[in-house]
Amino acid sequence: MIHYPRHHTTRYMKFTALTLAIALLMTACGGGKKRDKQEASTPTKTEQVGKVHFFLETSASMGGYLNGGTTFKDVVSDVVTKANQLRPVSLNTISGKTQPVSGDVNTFVAQMATTPLATGKSSELHKIFREVGERAKGNDVAIFVSDCILSFPDADIKRDPEVNRNNASSTLKNSIYDQFATFSKQGIGATVLAYTSPFNGTYYTYQNQKQKLAGEQRPFYIWIIGKQSLVGTFAGQLLESLSTTPAKRLDFGAAGALKAYDLLFSANKSGDWRAERxxxxxxxxxxKAKPVEFAIAVNLNALPGYAQEETYLQKNLNVAVDNGAVKLVKVQRKAALNTDRMSDREQKLLSQNTHVLTFHVDNLFDETATVTLKLPVRFDSWYTNWSTMDDRTATGRQGKTFALEHLMTGVREAYQTSGNEFAAMSIKLSKN
Structure with a gap:
């Protein structure tokens, strides 16, 4: 037997222990044939709304909503109070120009019940939206309440009683388009909530004729305007707390086409493949190969609410492949995934997204292929049924707003021209 000096034996034992530790570490870090090179990103901090700037339109046409017991007063009081619980609210009225309201939210709610507020002249909506939008900068959000009747100034109507009807589809619509196109370029989006309420007071037709209404149901609208990544979340939080659900809702996005995604390397995985970059x-x-399925995580927070619905995505997401056949098989909210067996870094990837899309690879005709995903911009069109071009009779205006279709069309065109897709992504596939 050969006897080694003691210090040699000690070195040998230390070396052996170090070698074993390195081997174990490499195994723990994912040794084996199908290792993933996907790097986990650090989750981004969630943005928070700064202040909420509330605006109540107070042109004379709004007076009937404030007389007697009306749904309008109930809803607006509820919105102001609940919004103030989410973030600090500054209060304003607006017709020709903005007028700050002194006092707190409770004082304002009491004023709606006891003080004549709607005494201003006919308002030009595109100018009002400009003032409201000036407050919706940075992380601040603006809430604007109005009957949303498009109209020229009183003097123009006096000169030509048909000016509103003859020019709603051109001048008035394009004034709205111009203002919201500016918002779109600034990344400012809008959510519209539509309600109806008894109206007790003077109604002004498109010709500025006065008609006394007693309890006739009239539409009104609440706009939530601000950075698109904030508006959707804030609107959702506000709606969850409100006592009255809106009759309709419409979301206009300004985020541009989403291009980013994170490929998940175990969630909903089937078959043999690896994630790499x-x-x-x-x-x-x-x-003899197993069916191949893979999943990607995407953050759709910046999209309008309806475009985040699973059924909408399943129906409208276009999947194209240049050298193969791939189809979308499942759309899930991230909360629907079981994360028990996910690694920490995959959970980090998932945490900064909202949805998981799973795809099945039917075939690849070449060594490589590119999957192109596109989600086209589509807006709901319920507002066409809420619009009239002749509001001089109860039948003509029942449940409708003069020229609402042209107002909403102007807004819709402003966002559609900024990018015709909610999302546009591409994923590379390659064979073994």
Missing amino acids: NNVTEIEMGR
Whole structure:
């Protein structure tokens, strides 16, 4: 037997222990054939709304909503009070120009019940939206309440009683378009909540004729305007707390086409493949190979609320492949995933997204292929049924707003021209 000096034996034992530790560490870090090179990103901090700037339109046409017991007063009081619980609210009235309201939210709610507020002249909505939008900068959000009747100034109507009807689809619509196109370029979006309420007072037709109404149901609208990444979340929080659900809702986005995604490397995975730099590589294909499915996580917070619905995404997401056949098989909110077996870094990827989209690879005709995903911009059109071009009779205006279709069309066109897709992404696939 050969006897080694004691210090040699000690060095040998230390070396052996170090070698074993390194081997164990490499195994723990994912050794084996199908290792993933996907790097986890640090979750981004959630943005918070700064202040909420509330505006109540007080042109004379709004007076009937404030007389007697009306749904309008109930809803507006509720909105102001609940919004103030979410973030600090500054209060304003607006017709020709903005007028700050002194006192707190409780004082304002009491004023709606006891003080004549709607005494201003006919308002030009595009100018009002400009003033409201000036407050919706940075992380601040603006709430604007109005009957949303498009109109020229009183003097123009006096000169030509048909000026509103003859020019609603051109001059008035394009004035609205111009203002919201500016918002869109600034990344400012809008959510519209539509309600109806008894109206007790003087109604002004498109010709400025006065008609006394007693309890006739009239529409009104609440606009939430601000940075698109904040508006959707804030509107959702506000709606959850309100006592009265709106009859309709419409979301206008300003975020541009979403291009970012995170390829998940175990969630909903089927078949043999690996994740490498956000692409699906080393895919095993053939008769004996297992069916291949992969999933990506996407953050759709910046999209309008209806465009985040699972059914909408399943129906409208276009999937195209240049050298193969791939189809969308499942759309899930991230909360629907079981994360028990996910690694920490995959959970970090998931945490900064809202949805998971799972795809099935039917075939690859070449060594590589590119999957292109596009979600086209589509807006709801319920407002066409809420619009009239002749409001001089109860039948003509029942449940409708003069020229609402042209107002909403102007807004819709402003956002559609900024990008015709909510999302546009591409994923590379390659065989083993």
